[in-house]
Structures are given as C-alpha cells and as structure tokens.
Amino acid sequence: MYISLATFIVDTAEDSPVLYAVAVIVIMAVVALTMHRILEALLKILKL
C-alpha cells in the first residue's frame, strides 16, 4: 500500500507539478490545523 501511494505521489509530482504544489500546501495546512485541535483537546483533558 505504501509503495502504491508513493508511486502515485511520484507520478503526480512529475506529471502535474502545479497540482502537486497545491496539494503539498493544502495537506500540510490541514494536518497542522488538525494537530493543533487534537493537542488543544489533549491539554484540556489533561487540565494543563
């Protein structure tokens, strides 16, 4: 599964650089926002 995902990413990066660049920004931003929410929720649970 990892290999097919990696192959898909490599192909996208080579065939459509703009799509890849937009995807990099969007994915990093979404993961960062999600992490922030999870960490804030954890802090509340731990009462820190």
Next chain:
Amino acid sequence: MYFPIAGVEVNPLALVLIGFTAGVCGAFFGIGGAFMVTPALNLFGFPMAYAIGTDLAHVMGKSIVATLKHRLLGNIDFKLGGLMILGTVPGVEVGKRLILHLERIEQVDVVVRYVYILLLGSIGLFILWELLKNSHHQEGAHSEPPVHSIARRVQRITIPPMVLLPRSRLRLSLWAILGIGFATGLAAGFLGVGGGFIRVPALIYFLGVPTLVAIGTDLLEIVVSGGYGAFTYSLANRVDILAALIMLLGAGVGAHIGAICTVYIESVRIRLYFASAVLLAALSVVLKQLSVSLGAESLKTSASYLIVASALIISVVIIVTALLRLRKGRQQHVSIVPQPQEPD
C-alpha cells in the same frame, strides 16, 4: 523506510525527532529553524535541494501550529505582522538580486558565508552584551527588560502615517515598520533563509516590541514565507511530502510544547537561549568555511553534527527549565501563568 521522491532511505523516528527539536526551538524562539533542519536532512542523505524543499514544507506546517498556539496566548500582533510583510517582500527580492549578481561574478558562496558569520555573530554577541548590561534588572516571571535606546529613537520618529499597535503597546511610524521589514527581508533574501533569527531581534531591539509578541508575530510571517518557499520548491519537484508529513508529526507536538514553554520562562532567559543558539549556528558556519579553506571535508560534517546536537541540547534545556518553573510555581501555590488574552 524508503522515501521515493527524494530517493533516500531514512529511519522515520529520526525524522520525528529532528522535527520535534525544530518544533520546540521554532515556537520558543519564533524562528523557522531551517539552519538546523536542512543540515540534519542533508546528513540523513537527502540531496541539498530536497533537504531545503522538504524543510520548507514542514516549516510551514509547524509554524501554523505554533502561530495558532501563540495566538491563544495573545502573543501575535496581526497588524504589525501584516505591515512587516509589506516591507519584507521587496527586501527579499532585492537580496535575491544581489545574490544573482554575486553568482555572475562567481563570489556568491564565500561572500554569503562571511556575511552569515558576521550577522549571526553580531546578533548573538549583541544580545549577550545587552543582557550583561541589564543584569542588574530585577527579572520577574514575565517582566520585560528595558526598551533599548535604538528602539526609543525609532519610536521617536513621527513621520506620518503613524500606526497604533495595541497588542505591542506601541505607536510607530509606518515608515519605520516598513524600513525594518525591508532590512530584515534584504538580509533573509541575501542569505537564502527565512530570517526569523534576524527579524525577532530586530523587532525587539529596533522597534521595542515585547519579546513574546516579537516571537509570535515573526511566526506569522514564517507561515507566509515558508508556504511560498514550499510552493516554489514543490513546483520544481523538490519536496518529499511523505518525509515532511512525518517530520510534522514531531514538529507539531514540539511547536505546541515550545509555545507553552514561553509562558513559563522569563524573557531574559529566552533572549539568552536565543543568543546561544545563534552563536552556535555561527560557529557551525565558521567550521564550514574552514572546511572549504583547508579542504577538510570532515569539518563540514562536524559543522552539521554541531548544529543538530546544539538544537537537541537547547530543546532539552528549554523543556527542563519550563518544567522546573512549573514545579516551582505549583510549590508556591501561585500561578505564574498569565491568563490567555482574547485573540485579535
């Protein structure tokens, strides 16, 4: 684990660890931390262009986490950050053109390295000197050292339009803000770095912005500059998104912890750690220059190890200091944590 885009095999735990370290230092000092992460990725086997691109992508994600946390803590001056960006962008462009000119006359590497050493060395020594000069200043948990004389002079500039910055508790001429933004952008563009280690001291010592607000506001700028850098490197297919995501897992947690640590550690100590980090980075560039001058490749590798080890040690010191302050605060039954302010 194999990363097919960069074409390297790296232990993912090492990526999480370096991301965590960069996250703690980045959110604590208000920097992107490229000068720590890029050599580390290069040591792991990433070709330099992939190391820079992947680092930029992770810096953007990490800075979003750090900025959101600093926003909750009331450490971001959005108006100042936005105006600084207006000055920074043309500065970066002029710096880039200077680099292209030096490239044409084949002097780029040596000039950039010497400017880097000079700038990092001066910033580090200046902060240390200032801290020594003000060592008599009674430091409470959150008291700010006195505003520097340069900042007082800049604050006296009254060329209209004047800008009121409630979060920084300042009233400054727009031209002073744009000028500082331009100068720091020029330095960043010339050196090819994000410029957090230049902008944070510039905000503190040239504009008189409180330390924590300088850190938070600079991180806001790094989200923009890191995002732009990640986009351009992705277009050139020089970002390994899988590696960047794994790094972000560590960096996000580290950034959260680093931002929280600013609550517990006094401003003077933040400046002291910042100066130490900057001086160690300068030392690593000195080693790199020596490796070129003496033709000793081992010195170049030592420089990369030095910067990675320094970042790890500084992160541990930051976390341990914050935990000790937290414990002390709890023993005294007095909360040393300021109430979070309403974000702008």
